[in-house]
Amino acid sequence: MSEVICHVLLCETDDGLVLVDSGLGRHDFADPKRMGPARLMLRPERDDAKTAVGQIEALGFRADDVAHIVLTHMDFDHIGGAADFPGATIHTTADEHDWAVVNPNLTSKLRYAQKQWAYGPTFQTHAGPGDPWKHGLSGIEVLPGITYVPMPGHTRGHAAVAVDAGERGLLVHAGDAVFDASSYAATSPSGTPLTKVRRMRAFETAMAEDRKRITGNHAALRLLNDEDGITVLNAHDKRIFDDLVSA
Numbered sequence: 001m002s003e004v005i006c007h008v009l010l011c012e013t014d015d016g017l018v019l020v021d022s023g024l025g026r027h028d029f030a031d032p033k034r035m036g037p038a039r040l041m042l043r044p045e046r047d048d049a050k051t052a053v054g055q056i057e058a059l060g061f062r063a064d065d066v067a068h069i070v071l072t073h074m075d076f077d078h079i080g081g082a083a084d085f086p087g088a089t090i091h092t093t094a095d096e097h098d099w100a101v102v103n104p105n106l107t108s109k110l111r112y113a114q115k116q117w118a119y120g121p122t123f124q125t126h127a128g129p130g131d132p133w134k135h136g137l138s139g140i141e142v143l144p145g146i147t148y149v150p151m152p153g154h155t156r157g158h159a160a161v162a163v164d165a166g167e168r169g170l171l172v173h174a175g176d177a178v179f180d181a182s183s184y185a186a187t188s189p190s191g192t193p194l195t196k197v198r199r200m201r202a203f204e205t206a207m208a209e210d211r212k213r214i215t216g217n218h219a220a221l222r223l224l225n226d227e228d229g230i231t232v233l234n235a236h237d238k239r240i241f242d243d244l245v246s247a
Ligand SMILES: [Zn+2]
Pocket: 075, 077, 078, 176, 235, 236
């Protein structure tokens, strides 16, 4: 596959620093088995400087400045970095937490890497569907200015996370509701045309818990992204990350 990244967002809020997704962390690189068998498909590069905690410390903050982590879902490449912020409250949808932690079935036991939350974090779950939001979607307020937009499909309780970024408008972190950004946008935010990445789409299909929902999620993300003042990004498409970072 082309280079796959784990794009997380760091938000400075009145409630402290908030991370949207946590990527992989130092504990994962020190003990790769912690990531579970799914790591063998992605073979992550082990670079402590690229972890969320490494980058946050490089900005001059401390790990314990991060008060909240809002997860799109609990796959190993989204929750792994949370252990680098042991004092942070982890937010998930109630559906995701139920499937991964409370009532796992064989599929979810194999899919999720339980060791990644063995340190005993505080989970705060958010039951949906929430209130009417945009384009027929619903939203659940997680923290002021940060809203879950449930988009199950990739996993049972997957949700996008909408962040009110003030002058930068609304940033919608779609997590793994879409892998290839050309599924929801013709161009990157700065206008570079996006071509189809077949291998990303094949991986997306292979990892979907409910394939029938994937196309609908892409359509919803396209409507959002087409709206003035909204930027949709996802977890793994490096083209969007590079574009937003250079903006
Ligand atoms: Zn992922």
